[in-house]
Amino acid sequence: MPELPEVETVRSGLQRHISGRTIGSVEILHPRVVRRHLAGADDFAAALRGRQVGDIRRRGKYLWLPVGEDAVVAHLGMSGQLLITDPGRPLTPHVRARFTFADGGPDLRFVDQRTFGHLSFALGGAELPAQIAHIAPDPLEPAFDAQRFMIRLAARRTGIKRALLDQSLISGVGNIYADESLWRARLHWARATELLRRADLTRLLAAIREVFAEAIIAGGTSFDSLYVHVTGQSGYFERSLAVYGRAGQPCPRCGAPVRRDKFMNRSSFSCPACQPRPRRGRW
DNA sequence: CCTGCCGCCTGCGCGC
DNA sequence: TGCGCGCAGGCGGCAG
Numbered sequence: 392m393p394e395l396p397e398v399e400t401v402r403s404g405l406q407r408h409i410s411g412r413t414i415g416s417v418e419i420l421h422p423r424v425v426r427r428h429l430a431g432a433d434d435f436a437a438a439l440r441g442r443q444v445g446d447i448r449r450r451g452k453y454l455w456l457p458v459g460e461d462a463v464v465a466h467l468g469m470s471g472q473l474l475i476t477d478p479g480r481p482l483t484p485h486v487r488a489r490f491t492f493a494d495g496g497p498d499l500r501f502v503d504q505r506t507f508g509h510l511s512f513a514l515g516g517a518e519l520p521a522q523i524a525h526i527a528p529d530p531l532e533p534a535f536d537a538q539r540f541m542i543r544l545a546a547r548r549t550g551i552k553r554a555l556l557d558q559s560l561i562s563g564v565g566n567i568y569a570d571e572s573l574w575r576a577r578l579h580w581a582r583a584t585e586l587l588r589r590a591d592l593t594r595l596l597a598a599i600r601e602v603f604a605e606a607i608i609a610g611g612t613s614f615d616s617l618y619v620h621v622t623g624q625s626g627y628f629e630r631s632l633a634v635y636g637r638a639g640q641p642c643p644r645c646g647a648p649v650r651r652d653k654f655m656n657r658s659s660f661s662c663p664a665c666q667p668r669p670r671r672g673r674w
Numbered sequence: 675c676c677t678g679c680c681g682c683c684t685g686c687g688c689g690c
Numbered sequence: 691t692g693c694g695c696g697c698a699g700g701c702g703g704c705a706g
Contacts, residue, residue, distance in 0.1 A: 393699060393700090394699060394700090397699075423682095423683090427702095452699095452700075452701095466700080466701080467699090467700090468682095468683090468699090468700055468701075469683085469684095469698070469699060469700055469701095470683090470684080470685095470698085470699080485684090503683095504683080504684055504685070505682085505683045505684050505685085505698090505700095506682085506683055506684080507682070507683065507700060507701070508700090509701095546676095547676080547677085548676080548677075549676090549677065549678085553677085553678080556700090558700090558701080565699055565700070566698090566699060566700085567699060568699095612699080614698085614699075615686090615698095617698090617699080618699070635699095655678085655679090656679090656680090656697095657697085657698080657699095658697085658698090
């Protein structure tokens with residue numbers, strides 16, 4: 392579920408609440424949460440005990456918590472949350488992992504209803520964990536190379552939305568912000584990547600950065616209780632969405648009713664007037 | 675290599 | 691009420 396703005400909101404919350412603190416115990420309450428850590432849950436816990444957490448990092452939708460030269464990598468999947476909680480509070484049903492701290496202060500709980508999210512350990516991964524080496528820079532980080540992005544995108548033979556959702560090309564964009572950015576750039580989701588002009592891509596990239604920046608200020612999009620800040624508050628970007636989840640409601644730009652299409656086994660929302668269907672589309 | 679499909683999970687809202 | 695179905699913010703693996 393969470394895309395870049397939601398993960399960034401979580402990152403800054405973790406920075407505020409756990410950076411600089413020393414990990415006490417690590418409890419794995421559901422083995423699936425560490426399925427990518429092949430050495431197992433006990434090894435994962437042992438590797439982290441007693442270690443001090445550095446500045447929390449993020450690339451796209453991935454987070455990592457540096458511990459010395461190493462790191463804990465976290466991905467929230469569709470329904471994951473990282474919550475800072477009073478350690479005395481009882482565990483709720485979907486808590487999959489819990490970190491306590493040596494100072495006895497608030498703990499960190501990884502809560503995940505659908506268990507698509509996961510945690511793993513990256514030996515020597517404080518700068519960039521090996522597990523996420525295939526994830527492209529996101530458009531808000533200095534390492535993002537717009538030139539390279541446009542060249543690689545133009546070499547693809549697919550639709551623009553599928554390309555935006557490919558985290559090895561550009562990271563951080565998911566279903567909500569893909570639809571919102573395409574709407575802002577007035578591009579239909581099925582536009583063929585190889586037929587897009589440079590000006591289209593420049594406009595699209597600007598739209599992505601703009602919508603990300605606005606959503607981060609709002610603390611992300613919370614449709615329900617599944618996405619919240621580390622302290623349990625909701626983000627309020629939902630009220631600023633132009634098309635996502637708004638089928639049948641008027642386009643904020645031209646008033647035409649927002650259309651909903653099925654694509655990649657999920658929904659795509661767009662304006663039928665501002666984002667006309669391409670003649671030679673791809674999906 | 676590139677493209678696109680599938681499975682992984684739980685819970686909710688809806689129509690019957 | 692109850693049940694089955696479709697749907698939900700994502701990703702990695704794998705076939706072609």
